[in-house]
Amino acid sequence: MNAAQPPRTARFIPRGLTPTAEQLAIQLAQHKTVLIDANAGAAKTTTLALRIGEALARNLPPEQILALTFTPEARDVLASRLVQLGVAPALVQRLHILTFEDFARWQLDAIDGNEVRNYDDARLLKQYALQAMDRVGQRYAGKLEQLDLQTHSVALAHFLEVQCQLKAGMALQRDVEFMDLDEIATLLDVPLTDYLTTLEYEALRLDGGAGALFRGPLDASYDLACNLDGGARLAPQLPDYRLVLCDELHDLNEAAFRILDALISRSTCFFVGAGDRDQVIYARLGAHDSYLRERFTERFPKLQRLPLTYSFRHGPHLAHAMAHFKQKPVESALDLHTEIRQAHYQDGDECAQKVIAALKQWQADGHGAEQCAILLRERHQSIALENALIDAGIPYRTPAMAGYLQRDEILFLRGLLAIGLNDFAAIRTPALRMAVVDALVAFSEMDFGPGQLDHFKIQIGKEPSLLGELYLIEAPQRDGVLPDYRSVAASATRRAVIDALAWLGQLDRQQPASSVLHELCERVQLVRTAKRIFVRPYAAEVVQRSVAALLHMAERSALSLQDFWLALNQRETASLSRRGAKSVLIECAAQAKGKEFGHVILPYLQADEFPHPRQPRADEENLFYVAATRARQRLTLLSPADPAQRSSFISKMQLSESAVSAAATLQRQQHHLTSTSAAAGRVYLNASFHEKDQVKALGAQFDMARRAWYVDSGRDLGPFAPWLKK
């Protein structure tokens, strides 16, 4: 370790903000390993960017700097923050800013040759999962009672999630020499069938140990971690980075930790990592706050922990509310009144209307819809919201999740209606038709060989009216035609669906859609099937709630079956055509990590939704904390009119108390800033978001700390008269 004193002055002077003393300490730190465990919005990403800027300013070649993140979103946020702070884009491009997965793939290239197929979309792995299940069947059928081989696509998706989880936690490396199979599965906390299938899947993937044939999501990190661990073949070949940084350390799992360890254990490497122990929400993938709390310290005893105390995203009102919520100190350095607004509703529809009202108010206050995000606890909540937005003519986007009309359970019902009404052509795009076929297969618990289904889909793409044939093709009596069908896991479900289709086909289309859909769901045993095919009760419940929301929508519409069918398809066309960049974002809270928005709306804050009763309380708290702390100027909380039904998280924020202490802090800060800005000779402007281009063109500058436009007081203020503060 270099014991020299930190340089006294920074060489990197960022654009648009003045680093605090704490930020400077990190920017200039010369400790070998530095860990920042700081609150949401406390400038972790920004400070990592400052550290990179400083290294570049001190002539460290960009290629010797590696910045790792867990998601492409976090990678992009860091890269754009560097540019925002004034690092030349050409230099940013030369830096190695990578997700763990991309870094691992790149390293593994050295031993792979060009033979390995990489699949980013887990669905493409289903063929291998099926083969692995076949092998488990051959090896253990009749020998193990607990074996439960399900081969429909939803069960496969579940299996793929479990194997990912086992690998992220390096659980397959555990010492299990003297344990029985079911003991091991219990130890690893996964169903026995999934454990055995994972073993077969890995044998297949790694070609019995000869080398990887294919990789799905997270497999590269896992393979690299295994390689570095056992035999360490690649360890000496890892590039010699002088500076390694890692953002969002709260997503760290065992595989990634081992990769980091190999990189930063080198004597010439300096490391700065940042995370927030209260933002651990991927426990399912092995993330744990123990890395931030203890593991780093145990592994690197000389580790320096450096603080970032103040939030720069939101003002004291939100900071203090979060301090109460998380029972920890949270302070803000911003002279900004981040408003926390509340509104209450009687039912889900009214909640959607309150969202529209909050959004319209935001726009009326001069802000753009694209600066607003509606963050959901779970995707089923979007149905009423999407409908309300479509009705209000407000464009929205749902980049990280399918819009409600494109979700599996809704596609299944749409597929049944398409067959029953003999109108598959109403589902416009070929991609959606394929998705409908997949959903029908999954929810009818049918079982095809992968090639067969693909063949059928191609035919359907050409001739939509063939959709009804799906059930004929699969029927066992057609064995003679297509003899190699896999055994059907739940033929009762398929039979029920076929019967329901016959019933639907002879129905009067003028009947109310609501009663038809209710009966259809009963007849196809949708709830029971969801419970069976989604091994995790939580996932089954999301499906149920999503279907319930659709049924509610049909009831409210009071439309006939025929008209409801038409309306659904029209809504889809309307929502798909309005997804512009200027639209409001609807996203699940988990996907919003690392991002920030002017206005965050949190709807459906009710006891049975958030915290979700089936999920661990600590994870729910972290998720709420992530969601609420994305807000800069305004946070809108929507909860039931009846206090007894409200989410307990709202009272935990102690909004009245926190508002009092926040107001006092804000006053102090305003006083301080008035004196410092007077000294700095700045005149602040009242320009709204929409006016930013105008004032910028006139020469105004943006103060990131105050989030306000200003001009130097020596200037002619005439052109700025409309925006001068009274």
Ligand SMILES: Nc1ncnc2c1ncn2[C@@H]1O[C@H](COP(=O)(O)OP(=O)(O)OP(=O)(O)O)[C@@H](O)[C@H]1O
């Ligand atoms: N010294 C500063 N002065 C003013 N604003 C700052 C300063 N440092 C950072 N910021 C701003 O603070 C906001 C939050 O910063 P950043 O995204 O780096 O926080 P974070 O700790 O990574 O957040 P999270 O963990 O919630 O993702 C950003 O808008 C950033 O531009």
